[in-house]
Amino acid sequence: MKYLQWNHIIGEYLFNQNMANREVLLYVTQKEISELGIIKFNIATEKESWADFCKAIKGDFPETSSKIHFIDKFLVVANKWKSFERIVFELNKNEDLKIDSISIYHPDNKIVYPFYLAYLIILIIPLTDNVNEFRANSFFPPLNNFLQKNGITNKRIGTIQEIDWVWNNLEKWSKEHYKTDLGYFTERRLGNHNWVYVNKAFSQCLLTPKNIRDIPNIFWKSDIAPNSIIPEKQFQRIITLYGVSQAGFSPRIISIVADEENPLRKVIIDIVKREYINWKGDVIEYDEDDKISTPKSGWVYATLLSAFNLNKADESFNHFYYLFSPYDFPDELHLDGNEVLNSGNGYSKPLAIKFNQSLNLKDDQNKWKASTTKNEIIIYTSGLYFGLPADNFIETDKISKRSQMYLLCSDSKKQSIEEWGSNFKKGDFNYIDFDKVPTGFNLFKFKNPPHSHPTEEILRITTKKKLEFRGGIRIKNRGYLKNLLPKIYIDGADGTENVFLEYSDTNQRISLCQNSVIPEEFIIPDSVICNQNFLVKIENENIVNSELPYQIIDIDFNPLDIVNENLTKRNCFGEISDSSDEFYVTGSNTTYNEWKRQASCSMPFFSNSYVSSQFFINNNQFELHKGNLILQILTMKRNLKFQEFSDIIDSIENIENFWGLSKFQQSPKYIKQTAISFYDYLGYLDYDYFLDKITINKPQFVIIPSKYSLKAILIGGHSKSFIENLQEICNIHEVNLEIIPQNKQLEIYYLPDLIRLTPANCNNCTYAWKKLQRIAGDLNIEFRITEKPIPQPQIIQFGLQDFSETIEGYKKNILANKFIEKPNYEWARKVFDINQLKFVKDTTEIDKNLSLQEYYVRYQYTHILWLDGKSYEVDRNWGKFLILSEKNKNIIYYNINTEELAIPKYIQLPRLIAESIMLLSGEAPYYKNINIDGSNLIYQFYQNVPKIFAENLFKKFNQNIQFKSDW
Structure with missing residues (x-):
């Protein structure tokens, strides 16, 4: 292969979108280069691949040859890069420039990598392959040995001063040309005058x-x-x-x-x-x-942050802790008897625990640990900085130049702190002599620090103001969605700054207002210009990262942007389908050849007693808040991971605060897991837990049961403008459109409003669904029609339920394919209790004849069914119904009068069945505590379920049908 081809794949290996906004170290080994050749060029062996790379380095570049010195060849390549860098990035010429018949652009991603990268790593590999031997004062011997051993050159190198400029050039390329979108390189200047050039190579390969x-x-x-x-x-x-x-x-x-x-x-x-x-x-x-x-352990680690408030009436210091974790708190979390409740933003509500720097608390049930920080000096800032009460001061690691702060120091540090405090203006530094200050510690109040403490690291004042974006919804590296704007935080700000956005194309400025309570925070106005690059600047001051452009993105939704090919294909068990499977489910749609059988249950959907509906002009407002806003954000992102979904919900909850106000106090972790299931089963998206993949479904009309008319619901992704367009077209075609909030009881799950459509002024069901078909065509909405036995909309719910496997089929499948021998992580195990109908902690010996175990390891659940002495990995929901079937326990009820299906709260239907039932109404099930057969349990109630669907459901799970006339 030619030199530029090798340079392309090395560039892509080091700098790519996965490294966006992260530092790139040039740590590369000979083995890694050899493997790249095998993967990218189909070279047979590592030995052949390495030989091909060395051949390219020796002289396979115009104006170089194996006869000239290695450093001279390096310079030829580097200087060639200089000329092409100007053409591409300064003159902005985009033609397909070539060297030695090879495009300077990577063939796949069209990125121009610096031509010298492959040469640069030649300086690194001798160090990475001898990491335990090289010394900082002995750079050239291993380099020269390496070059000779691999036949690259016989001439010894004694200096690399001539090519020293490439380190800075690589930093410029990563930060200025590609704006850290591929990662960024930092030229490390370490200052030792004895090896000022070679230390840059050392800095890249100290750690493997x-x-x-x-x-x-x-x-x-x-x-x-x-x-x-x-x-x-x-x-x-x-x-x-x-x-x-x-x-x-x-x-x-x-x-x-x-x-x-x-x-x-x-x-x-x-x-x-x-x-x-x-x-x-x-x-x-x-x-x-x-x-x-x-x-290594199933424990989750969290941090106890010291906090306090002051009671000025009795001059007392009241200490407590906040628990902080990036992970959502589990249900019933108790750390050594202290109940932990969520406060938002990863913080708990205050824990009434006295100051103790040796705290190590744990919850054996949930496997959570928490410990305190052991520092002799602790600084505190207002809780407002973290979304907590203003009068609660919490431990932090940054000094504010303007805000009121507190300092707690040990007796041994008191004199040093007082000497520092003597430099403050009068009234800006004060000793606080309150009761209950921890023994051996001293409390000071300070603001407007004149300079850093001379020796204490935590009391250093930021001298270089640094830009950060906090919060918001990020669409791409440094690109944020307008729907939920981020805040601009300037570390080191003193409150006197004139901060503004400067647009690159127009030089237009937009001034930012300072947060009235957090002087380092600046607010982006709603009137911000969208879809244009801007820089954040301070008038007459420098700011770190100000050279990087940002964008506020305002994009509208087009159904054509959502491609079904991105959806996960599922088999009849709801699992990922084999690529060779002829029949499968994608999103909410079943691809199989049994659609003619839907005639058996079509009556509730296409009524023979059709009554024409009166048309009303659609002018209901689709409010872009709560679940509607979340769905619009998800729709714009289209493909994301669960953590992104979690962050979006957290951002909305910080505004709405439904969790704190709800009388149903549940952990954020449970709420989010339930919410993503509802979004999935209501047809808005497809969520795969094991792949950690969320994919938005295309907008689609789904017919639902209706006694005297034809009704449909809208599923899939959508936005406010899309709904407004739909309303306009529905007015033209005389279709009533309802915007119906989900049950108020469920508002903690932030679900979108139900969009329900009823064609008006129609003589029959056929005329009605053809109106919907015309609307679907106008707006690129999916609306599937089956031709046999007669043309008719597919009953999506029927396809999902009919295609789904039975409990007997699932049992056969696991016996044949799911046998597993898994370590028994006793600390992570819960057992399904057949009476409580949920997983409970149980340390007794496993019943290997018949039992269902749940393991929570590394933040992921695994479910193991023991049957006749063997263990099988099962789906959580299928596993519950299988053990219920084996024990002949019936738990599902149906009310013929209300057409409601009742299932215990902790028994969830397998995914295809769950979606088939929920799409009968488009509404999530509501919860109710009822007494059945002398037992009080919370049941979830699915609505608008025709009797035939209920009967089929019972048959699927070997459940005897149980009717109720009331609850």
Whole structure:
């Protein structure tokens, strides 16, 4: 292969969209390069691939040859890049430029990577392949040995000064040309005058990928929780103590970290800090081949943040803690007897616990641990910074230049703090002599600090103002959706800044208003210009990251943007379908050859007693808030992960606060899991738990049962403008459109309004559904018609239910295909209780004849059915119905009068059946506590269920039909 082809794949390997806004280290090994050649060029072996790469480096580039010096060849390639960089990025010429018949653009992503990348990593590989041997004062011997060994050059290298400029050029390329969208490179200037050039290569390869992967083991061994406030000296200490044993650091790395004069020390500590910031608390163990991973523990780690308020009436200091975790709190979380309730934004409500820096609390039932930060100096800021009450002051790691703050320090630090405080203006630094201040500690109040503390890291004032975007809905790297605008936070702001947005194309400015209570926060106005790049600037001041353009994006919804091919294909069990399967379900639609059988249940959908409806002009307002706003955001994103869905709901809840006001107090974790199931089964999207994949369905009309008319509901993604367009067209065709909120009891789940359509002024069902067909054609709405035995809309609910497997079929499937031998994580196990109809903690020996176990490991559920001494992995919902079938326990009820189906709250229908039942009304089931046969349980009530659908459901699950005339 030619040199540029190798450069393309190396560039893509290092810099790609998955690395957006993340730092890229050039740590590459010979093995990785060889594997790239096999994957990208179909080269047979690693040996042949490496030989081909070395051949390209030796001279396979115009104006180079194997006869000229390696550094001279490097310069030829680098200088060629300089000329093409100007053509592409300054003159903006987009023609397909080529070198040696190879396009300078990557063939797949059309990105122009710097031509010198492959040469640059030649400086790195000798270090990465000998990581335990090279020394900072011995760069050139291993490099020259490497070049000679691989036949790249026989001429020795004694300096790399001539090509030193490429490090800065690579940083410019990643940050200015590609705006960090592919990741960013940082030229690290470490300042040692003895090796000012080679240290840039060293900075890229101090830690191996395996070292970095295993860094969480250091945190685990150190017994520190994620999201704690850890000073640099503590990072240095834990690296020194545990770096070798827990992360495989070489002794040379430990000696660098211990040497405070070594400039490489900060590089290593910064990498460990970065991994700590991203650490969620889990630790993974690998086998000898580094392939099989298992969780080291099922515990979830959270942080206890010190907090207090002051009672000025009796001059007392009232201390408590907030629990913080990026993970939603489970139901009934109790840390050593302290009940943990959600407050929002990842914080709990206050925990009435006295100040104690040695706290290590746990909940054995839910496997949660929490610990405090052990610092001699703690600074506190108003809870407003974190969406908490203003009078509650919470532990933080940043000093505000303007806001009122507090400081708690140990006796040993008191003199140093008072000396620092003596430099403040009068009244800006005060000792607070209140009762109940922790013994051995001292409380100070301060604001407007004149300068940093000379020695205490936590009391450093930010000298360079730094830009951050907080909150909002991100559509792409530095692109935010207008529906929910982010806030601009400027770390180090003092409240005097004139902050504005400057648009790149027009030079137009929009001034930002400062948050009245958080001086570092600035508000983007609703009148912001959309879909144009802007820079955030401060008048007459510099700000870090101000060179990066941002966008506020306002995009409208087009049904053609949603492609069915992105949806997961499912088999009759609701599982991911094999690619060879002829019949399957995608979204809410069944592809199979049994549609003629829908005639058996068509009567409730296409009434023979049709009564024409009167038409009313559609002028109901579709309010873009709550669930409607969430669905519009999901529709704009189209494909996302569950964490994004969770973040969107959190953003709306911060505004609406339904969870806090609801009388049904449930954990955010349960609410979100229930909400995503409702969004799925109501036909708006398809959610696959195992793939962590959410895909929006195309808008579609679905016929629902109606006694005297024909009715349909709208499912799939949609937006406010789409609904308004639908209303206009419905007015033209005389179709009544209703906008119906979901049951008020369910508002905590933030569900969209139901859109229900009833064609008016029609003589029969055929005339009515053909009106809907015309509307669907006008707006690209899916509306499926079956031709046999007569042309008629598909009864989507019938297809889902008919295609779905029976409980006997599911049992046969698991016996044949789902046998599994799984470690018994006792700490993660719950057992399905046949009487309570839910999973409960049970430490007794497993009943291997018949039982259903639930395991929660690494934030994922696994369900194991024991049957006749063997264990099988099962779907949670199928597994419950299977064990109910084996024990002949009937739990489903049907009311003929109200056409409601009642199922216990914790017994969920398998996904295809659940969707088939919920789409009969388009409404989520409501909950009611009822007494049946002397037992009080909460039941979920599915509405508008024709008797034939109820009967078919009972047959599917071997449930004896149980009728009720009232509840």
